[in-house]
Structures are given as structure tokens and as C-alpha cells.
Amino acid sequence: MMLRPATCSWFISLRRFGSTNLPPPPESLTTPESHSLLNRVRLLATCGRLDQALSLFYANGETHCDQIYASLFHECARHGSLREGVSLHHYMVGHSPTTQHNLYVTNHLLNMYCKCGYLDYAHQLFDKMPERNLISWTALISGYAQCGLTDNCCRLFTRMLSEFRPNEFAFASVLTSCVEGYGQFGLQVHALALKMCLDACTYVGNALITMYKRSGICDGTTDAWTVFKFMEHRNTISWNSMISVFLFHGLRARAMDLFTQMHSKGISFDRTTLLSIFSSFLSNDNNTDMFFRFCFQMHCLTVKTGFVSEVKVATALIKAYSDLGGKAADCYKLFLETSCVWDIVSWTSIITIFAEREPEKALLLFSQLFQEGLVPDWYTYSIVLKACAGLVTERHASAVHSQVIKLSFEGDTVLANSLIHAYARCGSISMSKQVFDEIEDRDIISWNSMIKAYALHGQAREAIQLFCQINIKPDPTTFVALLSACSHAGLVEEGIKMFDCMQRSYSIVPQVDHYACMVDLYGRAGRIHEAEKLIDEMPMEPDSVIWSALIASCRKYGNTQLAKFAAVKLKQLEPRNSLGYVQMSNIQCYSGNFDEAGAVWNEMKDYRVRKEPGLSWVEVGNRVHEFASGGQRHPEREIICSKLERLIGKLKEMGYVPETNLALYDLEEEQKEEHLYHHSEKLALMFSVINEGHLNARGSVIRIVKNIRICVDCHNFMKLAANHLQREIMVRDSNRFHHFKDGICSCNDYW
DSSP: OOOOOOOOOOHHHHHHHHHHTTTGGGGGOOOHHHHHHHHHHHHHTTOHHHHHHHHHHHHHOOOOOOHHHHHHHHHHHHHTTTHHHHHHHHHHHHHHTTTGGGHHHHHHHHHHHHTTTOOOHHHHHHHHOOOHHHHHHHHHHHHHHHHTTTHHHHHHHHHHTTTTTOOOOHHHHHHHOOOOOOOHHHHHHHHHHHHHTTTSSHHHHHHHHHHHHHHHHHTHHHHHHHHHOOOOOOOEEEEHHHEEEEEEEEHHHHHHHHHHHHHHHTTOOHHHHHHHHTTTSSSSSHHHHHHHHHHHHHHHHHHTTGGGGGGHHHHHHHHHHHHTTTOHHHHHHHHHSSSOOOOHHHHHHHHHHHHHHHHHHHHHHHHHHHHHOOOOOOHHHHHHHHHHTTSSSSHHHHHHHHHHHTTTTOOOOHHHHHHHHHHHTTTTHHHHHHHHHHHHHOHHHHHHHHHHHHHHHHHHHHHHHHHHHOOOOOHHHHHHHHHHHHHHOOOHHHHHHHHHHHHHOOOOOOOOOHHHHHHHHHHHOOOOOHHHHHHOSSSOOHHHHHHHHHHHHHHHOOOHHHHHHHHHHHHOOTTTTTTHHHHHHHHHHHTTTTHHHHHHHHHHHHHTOOOOOOOEEEEEEEEEEEEETTTOHHHHHHHHHHHHHHHHHHHHHHTTOGGGGGGSOOHHHHHHHHHHTHHHHHHHHHHHTGGGGGSTTOOEEEEEOOOOOOHHHHHHHHHHHHHTOOOOOEOOSOOOEEETTTTTTTTTOOO
């Protein structure tokens, strides 16, 4: 697309043409008294004291000049004061009836209604105007554009063409309103701008860039870049708009390069520039290190220019570091060191960073928020509930739930959905169901959250029954939850029916998450060849989740050859992920091939891949205790291990046999058993039993959270321990909940 330089001589004459309908300068129509009043009213209004300006206006009983009405309507528009503007309009009709027919005043009145979003009345006023000029048309077009009423905006612009030649403001308004679905109209407007030599005007050029970003036109990025390149005069908005186009289409490297050019040319950037770039950083990118360095450079610029003291910029910067994988502690340090007055958005942002990583810290920050005199909104509560979902018990979720009810937020569907999730993750499926039943206006997330809750607790039948009651159209996430539920419960045929139903009845095209569930479904049931066949038939490349599921299935059923193939694929996708190495090592150990298992561990060392340590958490005495495999981290390790050995002795009498074939090394039998005895969940259980008096209620459920999948040996151990101790033990591992009671597990040994 070749763009011609704009010649605006016709536009100068057009502005003159438009001004012929405006009143002459106020001095020629006002008395000295009214001119003095006009100046005082203007001074008050422009200083933000609109109420005082209006009081002064109403207190003066004389007939007011047109300029005072126009000035006050202008200030009402600027401040968004619709109520005051409507009152002034009524006063004008009653006290100065001739003024309402003045085009200059009516245009200001029309603009006021448009700026305040009162567009139905604005259009009525426009239709009743005995005389209209270019400003009248442009004001209403701009009003529709600002309120996102694209269809009205485009229709009015088309009508205007039969009476007036649009100016650059009309072009800019209609172009920025061209969202997806209006691309062809946007192209026609661009062609008209070219014909009228207005395409290179800065306002129009900026609007064209935005139009090509938002309208969904094929290859819009190239067209936007062409417009940008041929603009004679670019301002900060021009650069921001082009950077935004690149970021919108995921071209972050090009966006950063353009910002570098902008800065090297000495063009000033503003907060919009910074907010756009900071909001684009993500950690799941192959160039995370490069983006992190660039983020640090941007951080330095914000300090140098003083933008870091602006709360919106500082909040976006902290979030950017977090999204790039920065440590939560470093983000919090920046939060403390930045000298600006944090608002509720900033506090919610820092709480969000800790919500998944350190939920206890998130709750502590939430309590500090109140000490700062801030009032959390519904979104803050939803984030805090997300943090509660990461804790061991539902105690904190219940406390936050109480606050939600106290503030009359319980009718909020988003918060109710968060409560369903939090209670389910904390082990209280009954409370999740209670919250779900109380929701009056359930959305698809409500249904999905409850189905996921059932899936997490292995209650697949309940999940399917709930799906049969759904009264709105399910989405892809619904079927991910259903397929996951079927997979964990071994309902293979039901899962296959769901997978077919998704496509046949709801026209939902299976995505990689659905295929991952199906591979897991087949694999857990031992139908390895069907899982392999499904992977081969997938229309997209399998991701790491699919290969991980296949490896786990191969390990369970001893298919070493296929496991090796899947492990290679997994390592290709995620070379720093220890899962493929560990699973392969376990398979070799299970088969007695300790040399090959050792070779896998040596390979991990060569590539500096670290195994994720097995950790467990238990809450005792209102405090969360962490245990690592071996128990080296805990100060009471000796007494815990001593008591644990006695318990193991009693369980052996009941039939407990350590699964020594799961040991990772070629150790002596006695060493293998000792290695298994000190798994983190066993230590957490023993600590809870020792401190039984500090649990919330004697005889209550022992709740343990584990960061990885529970092993076969610990699963067998927990079943017998629950029977011997006459206690229910609830373990939440990385996949699901296990409810151990009376010697059996809720998963029926299928996990």
C-alpha cells in the first residue's frame, strides 16, 4: 500500500467553512458585566470548581450570554457531570429560550451529552437541530466511537458524507471504532482518507494503526506498519500505537526493538508506553532471559525518568518481574522500596504474586491491607480465596467466606466460583457443593468449578450426574474436567462417550488438553496401544503433559520400550524438566536395571537438571509445617523418626510390606526400606499423630498436602495407618485427593 503525503490546504478552508456558523468572538456580543461573569465562571470551572461556577451562574439573575452557556456545557463535558449539565440545559430552555437555537451553544450541549455517554438523547437533540455543521456531526460520531457503538458510528459517518467533507477528527473517530467485523468498512474509510489526502495527518495515521490492530484484517500488522512508516509527523501516540500492534499480535521482540528506536531518536515515552510493554512479558517463552534483561533496562528507565513513582507503572513493573519468573521475595522488596502511595490494585497485585507461590504470605499481606486503611473489592477477595486454595485446611477459606457474607458479596458469582475452588482444594467437597447450590445465577465457570471439584476428589459419577443437569452450553473446559474425572476413576467407556459427545453434540473441536486426558484415560486402564494410537492420530503436536501421561502409564504396566521413546520426546520439549528423567529411572529400577537407572541420573547431572524434591505440609497448632524426604529440615526429626519406626513395626504386623523395588538406587534391602520410611508424607503423618492435642479437634481428619504424586509404598502405608489409628487421613497430591479410612482409599487403588 503506497501512501501519499497529505496536503491540508483544503482542510484549512474546511475549518473556515465550519466556523462561518459559529458566533463571533464573545467580546462583540457581551456587556462588560456579562464578560466579567464569564471570566469568573470560566476560572472557577477550569480550576475544577464546577459547583461554585454553577452557583455563581445561577445566583446572577440577569440574562446570560451564549458564551457562558457554552463554557459551562464544555466544563460539564470535561468533568463528566451529566446531572449538572441536564439541570443547566433545563434552566437554559426556561430562562434563555432563544439560546437553545444557537448553533455554537447547541454543539457544546451535544458534545456534553456525548462525552457523558447519554447518546440516545444526544441523537434526539442532533435530529431536532434546525441547523448542523461539521462540528455537530463530528461530535456525535466521536460520542458513538468512545462508547464502542461501532454500527451507529459507521452509519452516521456515511450519512455525513452527503453533507460535509469529514475532518481529521471525524476520520480518527470512525477508524478507531472499527473493531473486528468492520474491517472492510475501515478499508473503505482508509481509501477515502487517501483520496482526500488526509491519511498522513497524525490523528488519522494513529487511528489507522489502531484500526488495523483491532479490526481483524488479514495481515493487519503489515498494513499498520506501512501507515506508520509513511507518516510525515509521528507523536508519542503514533509510537505507542505501533508498539501496541506488535504486542497485540505477540511480536514482543519487534515491540521492544521499536521502543529502542523510539528512545534512541529522543522521542519521549509516557506511562502508556511503559504499561503496554510491562503487560506483555510472560515467563513461558523461549526468550525469557532476553525479556528479563529488557525488563531490567526498562526498570532503570522508569527510575531515571521518575515514572517508577507512579503507582500504575510501579504495579505493572512488579507484575512484569513476576510474570517473567522473578522471585516473589524480590517482587515484594521492590514493592516496599518504591516510593508511591499504593492503592487497592497494587496491593491486590502483590497478593496475586504470592497467592500460588507462598499462600501464607498472601494472607499476611491481605491483613496488612486493612491496616493501611484500604477496603478490598470483590477481585481482591477472589485472589485471597485463590491463596486459601493452596493451604492445608479450609479454616482460612471459611474465614474469608465469612467476610464475603458480611460485606454482602455472597451474591457475586465470581466470588462463589472462587469459594467452590478453594473449598475443593482444601478437601471440603461438601462446602463446595453447598456454595454451588446457593448460587442463583450460575455461569459456565460455576458448573466447571463444581465438576472439577468432583474430579479432584475422584467422584466421577457425581461429576457426570452434575453434567447431565447443566442448563447452559458447556465449553471445552467442561469436558477437560469430565474426562479428567473419568480418567481418575477408571471410567474408560464413559470417558470415550464424553469425548465423542463433545464433538458430535456440542461441535467442540478437541484441543491438546482433551487429548491429554484421553491418553491418561487409556494409559491408566492399561490400554497403552490405544493411547499410542491416539497420539499418532492427533491433528496437533503432543505436548509435555501427553508424553508425561504416557510415561506414567508405561511405568505402571512395564512397557519400557515405549517409555524410553516418550521420555526422549519429553526431554526434547522440556530439557530442564526432571519428570522424564525420574520416571525413566523409576522404570529401570522397577525392572531391576540399576545400571541404566544410574545412567539416567548421570545424564541429569550432566545437563544440570535438578529433581523436584518431595515435600509435604501439615497444619498443627494453626501453623503449617513442611517436611522434605528424609526429614532433615525439621527440628524434631529424631523423635518423629523414632515414633515412625514403632508405627511401621505395628503396620508390618498388619501386613505392611515396603515396596523396595521402588528404591532409586541399587542399595541393600535394609537401606531401601529405610529410604522408603522417610518419605515426606510419612513424616508429616507421624508429626500430626504426635501433636494430636494441637489439632483443631480430637479425632479430626489428618490433612496432608504433597507437591508430587504419592508413591505406591506411601499409599499402602496410609491405608494401614488409617485403619490402625482409627483416623481418616486425607492426602492431596499433585493429581488428586486420597481419602484413607478403615484400611481403604477413596481412589480404590486406581490412581
